[in-house]
Amino acid sequence: MSAARWRRAMNARGTVAPPPRPAPAVSLRTVPSQPIDNARRWIDALREHIGPHHIVVLAGLLVLPFVASPFFTFQVAAQALVLGLIALSLTFLAGYGGMVSLAQMTVAGIAGYALAVLGTSSSAEISLGWPWWAAVPFALLIATIAATLIGWLSVRTEGIYTIMITLAIGVAFYYLVLQNYSLFNGFQGLRELKPPTVFGITWRDPLPFYFLALAWSLGGYLLVRWIVRTPFGIALQGIRDNPRRMRALGFHVVAHRVAAYALAGAIAAVGGILLAWYNALMSPGSVGTSWLINILVIAVLGGMRHPIGAFLGALVFVLLQTFAIDLIDRERFNLVIGGVFLAIVLFSPDGLLGLWAMLRSRLAPRPGLTSNQRRQP
Template sequence: MSDVPMNSAAVAAPGAAAPRWLGVALPLALLIALAVFPPIASAMGLDFYIGFVRRVLVVALAAASLNFIMGFGGMVALGHAGFMGVGAYAVVVLSDAGVGSAWGMWAAAMGVAALAALVIGAVSLRTKGVYFIMITLAFAQMLYYVFVSLRSYGGDDGYTLMARPALGGGLNSADESTLYWVVLALVAVVLWWMDRATKSRFGVALAGIRDNETRMRALGYPVYALQLTAFVLAGAIAGLAGALLATGNGFVSPSMMHWTQSATLIVMVVIGGLGRRWGGPLGAAVWLVLEEVLKLNTHYWHMPLGLLLIATALYAPQGLAAWGGLRGLRQLREGSKP
């Protein structure tokens, strides 16, 4: 695999890389902090934030799946929220059909979203650049209008689940803390798997295609097959995120797959760091937390978030997850150009 071209921008500058142990210690400390959050929040009378943090975790998973194809694979898809919607409506359809198992619903949601990604990716990946962006947008809008037209599932008004799917094994899905811990475990496992995938031979080849597709073809790599595989995997994970949102919220609306939601996911990835290990989750967490805080204090919350995106582009172009972002902030304080 030594012939695979690597993007030098994705490699930290000498002396800027974190110690190897830090890459394990920080995620583990964060996982422990998130695990103990529900009882602490309940003791402080902040039960609302258990559901909020659960939502952040799910959206972080969706953003990470987009970063998997956009940051590591170079595929800028402006329709990723469509797969979240497909996963969410899979829960709706199965619930309406009498299926009560959450695990069965979530697995089915991943399967249906993967199938949708396979069909959409098979067509979209035959185009490049802005044409790829626009065709993924077109497919997502097609999905949006399909579900708007499904009056039996609420149409544009959305659909309310009668009850949360059962977790089984003595776990009570109606309990906010229990569902929170299940979601946390799923998100942690999937994020760990994606991190391993990006470091595998498959991930390295995918990064090579991002950097120099022509050279990878010349080396004999099945470019189309590798890109389609990544696209399908990302779609399946986004479908799981949509199913988890539907389970937690108890409500699904076509608006969750509108193109603006896909654009928001892209913004989250850009803020967090394209092609960075924690770019998607960090960007999602920063965006949602700031959105929540700003909504409580002002009606003009879009402007500060827009300024955040501009500041990221100017002073931390590699994202907040990059050590370069810290250098950019120092340059901003010193008044120098990055």
């Protein structure tokens, strides 16, 4: 072995490999916890949008049927929830989309008639006799498709033209069910539309039906509150304010409006199913011109810019409809509704909630003023 090779071998033996570096300590703080972050985000959102007054109102609604009479629970509270759910669909369209539709009661009527034709009714020769768990989803689907078609026809117009198109569609459907006997049984309608008995509970009894209507109304309300804060809802409000600018920014205005009609139609369809079960019938009077206008009146009474306004307006409407006959004749009920409607619109364009906000702003003490200064005119 040469001297050079010997030195290289000795150098290789004497070389000590550096010790391995210890692995970095894993800290629990640096590990992303996606489920925990999502839970915290949901809790923060609930704290932001749900205040003590929401909890008080919900507690009152839950306790109401146990302290009120069955008549008030069914005839007033449950009916107000059903009509408020249908009016909520119009509030969503008009308040957040800028589209006033008079066909929301028509969509609800389509769902009710579809349920009567597909399910069971007094006219066995017309109804197909499907079970409720099959008839209800198909009725909702048919009404939602109808609402989408109505939106596709009317979104290309604005203002008074949209109102006239939807009114014409509503009137056309009214005469269709009035004059068609083979499918809709004419002016007599389809009767004995009773909700199913599930878990041994008869859902048309005052207490079960009230909680059924309350659950769906609460679901519709929370859905609208969530939708208007999503990117779709924000874009829809931008289209309401300035459709030309939103189109220039790359948004498909027609598609957003048609999707809004479809969503509002699904909400109105649920209300139509509940309305058919509440009345136990579907007749042309349920989708007549008067009810097309009544849904608009209910939405305006409560306030178009607030989802809860639909239910507040429905409660006022049902209370007047139920107890106004004790003061005036039944034939003059529309005069009372018209007077209340005009008074609220004149003093508060935003309905009862706008009137309440106005009163709160006037009664609230101004910062920096003493008690003596507040008393001065």
